[in-house]
Amino acid sequence: xxxxxxxxxxxxxxxxxxxxxxxxxxxxxxxxxxxxxxxxxxxxxxxxxxxxxxxxxxxxxxxxxxxxxxxxxxxxxxxxxxxxxxxxxxxxxxxxxxxxxxxxxxxxxxxxxxxxxxxxxxxxxxxxxxxxxxxxxxxxxxxxxxxxxxxxxxxxxxxxxxxxxxxxxxxxxxxxxxxxxxxxxxxxxxxxxxxxxxxxxxxxxxxxxxxxxxxxxxxxxxxxxxxxxxxxxxxxxxxxxxxxxxxxxxxxxxxxxxxxxxxxxxxxxxxxxxxxxxxxxxxxxxxxxxxxxxxxxxxxxxxxxxxxxxxxxxxxx
Ligand code: NAD
Ligand code: UDP
Ligand code: UDP
Numbered sequence: 001x002x003x004x005x006x007x008x009x010x011x012x013x014x015x016x017x018x019x020x021x022x023x024x025x026x027x028x029x030x031x032x033x034x035x036x037x038x039x040x041x042x043x044x045x046x047x048x049x050x051x052x053x054x055x056x057x058x059x060x061x062x063x064x065x066x067x068x069x070x071x072x073x074x075x076x077x078x079x080x081x082x083x084x085x086x087x088x089x090x091x092x093x094x095x096x097x098x099x100x101x102x103x104x105x106x107x108x109x110x111x112x113x114x115x116x117x118x119x120x121x122x123x124x125x126x127x128x129x130x131x132x133x134x135x136x137x138x139x140x141x142x143x144x145x146x147x148x149x150x151x152x153x154x155x156x157x158x159x160x161x162x163x164x165x166x167x168x169x170x171x172x173x174x175x176x177x178x179x180x181x182x183x184x185x186x187x188x189x190x191x192x193x194x195x196x197x198x199x200x201x202x203x204x205x206x207x208x209x210x211x212x213x214x215x216x217x218x219x220x221x222x223x224x225x226x227x228x229x230x231x232x233x234x235x236x237x238x239x240x241x242x243x244x245x246x247x248x249x250x251x252x253x254x255x256x257x258x259x260x261x262x263x264x265x266x267x268x269x270x271x272x273x274x275x276x277x278x279x280x281x282x283x284x285x286x287x288x289x290x291x292x293x294x295x296x297x298x299x300x301x302x303x304x305x306x307x308x309x310x311x312x313x314x315x316x317x
Contacts, residue, residue, distance in 0.1 A: 008033055009033045009075055010034045010072070010073045010075075011035050011036070012036050012075070013028070013035055013037050014038045014063075014065050014076070014077070015039055015078075015079030016037025017045055017049050018039065018083075019044075019185050020079060020222060020225065021079045024077060026052075029057055034057040034059075036061055036073065037049060037061065038061045038063040038065065039060070040065075041062065042082060043082045046060070048185055066097050066102060067105070069105060069109055073113065074113075075117075075233065076106055076115060077117075077233070078106045078117060080102050081095070082095060082151075085151070085191065085192075086192075087190060089150070092149075099151070099155055099158045100157050100161070102158075103161045104161055107165040110171050111171050116172040116173075117173055117174070118173075118233050119158060119176065120176060121158065121159055121176060122152075122179075123244070124151055124152040124155060125155055125159065126138060126142075126177075127142030127143065127152060128141050128143075132282055133286040134285060135244075136242050136243065146277055146278040173241070174232045174233055175242040176242070177241070177285075178220075178225065179217075179247070180193075180217045180218060180219050181220045181222055182220075182306075183221050183312075184308060184311075193256065194256070197256060197260040198306075198309060198310055201261055206268055206269050206271040207271070209254065209271070210275045210279065211272070211275030212275075213252060214254065215253055215275075215280065215282065216250045216282045217253070218247050218249055218251070218285060219251065219302055220245070221304075221308075224298035225245055225298075227296065228243075228290060231296050232290075232294055232296075235294055239293050243289050243290050243293065245290055245296070247298040247300075248285055248298075249301065254270075259303060260310075263306050
């Protein structure tokens, strides 16, 4: 297609009305691109993209990625999928369908258009890891029949489809394995630990630690993560991933609760609730590959990112 503005791309973002998708959309619009956001609003919200309403380079399409999609774009970011355990376990069959059929349809689209496609994969492909920190060549430890499997196995199968479309059909793929990410526009009720603790602290409710709280996670601030997405998409064709994107700073849930209490000045107490099934005990990305191939590493420390997130949650009160 002859283009008036050669550097301006038309980009499809599935899941674009969600937490990460809406930030990615903001960055792409900021770079001068056109964005089509395809979302069925299952966990996302039009509010997340409300500020783009009437923007000449933004289009919202209410669409379920389980169905085929025919349009013309230069690049695809496939983010559509509920991400919080509470959301993805609400309708587990639909979660697997979304990951697998969504990947298949978007790959079919990328194959027809001969365009690059990015997949939002996850650290959950490592399951409850026996190798620490996790490198991309670790195959993982996932319970295929547990309550988290709809998400973990769905994302693993999506990775398989990405690599088979790449090998079989020459589709240019970019697979990111995203570790826990937080920041403004997280849904306050989405059930993830950062949003739960902040909401509870601001409302003077008890902070709910599941299990003994010694399990660890590594939390990445959303702006750092989205920068990683853009760098991966713009990397040379041979960089297919999977590439870990996350912040290697590792914290126990007890430490996270302490930080949230300190930064909010809350007098809430901490209580312990049962640990959900198959909850991974530890998680930390090895990001050597992202550093080497993308020149990427996170810049925002947890305390700073939490402050920004707390400010956002205060505005919702
Ligand atoms: P989110 O729930 O805020 O966003 C997901 C978006 O996908 C929502 O807008 C939702 O409405 C949409 N969606 C869900 N099912 C759909 C379907 N069938 N068709 C069309 N749209 C659909 O979650 P998020 O945190 O922004 O996550 C975005 C992506 O990143 C997901 O694929 C998730 O698995 C991945 N990821 C996120 C994290 C994290 O910590 N936030 C970590 C690892 C991977
Ligand atoms: N697909 C789509 N948009 C397109 C091209 C394909 O949604 O522009 C869907 C298509 O309906 C199919 C999937 O992507 O369900 C895989 O397409 P592919 O061409 O790989 O397989 P086939 O259509 O031959 O089964
Ligand atoms: N968690 C917790 N209290 C909460 C919510 C979650 O202690 O209110 C724990 C949860 O059991 C897990 C960790 O925090 O060990 C991260 O949970 P989250 O749902 O945010 O992400 P994921 O389990 O997918 O990493």
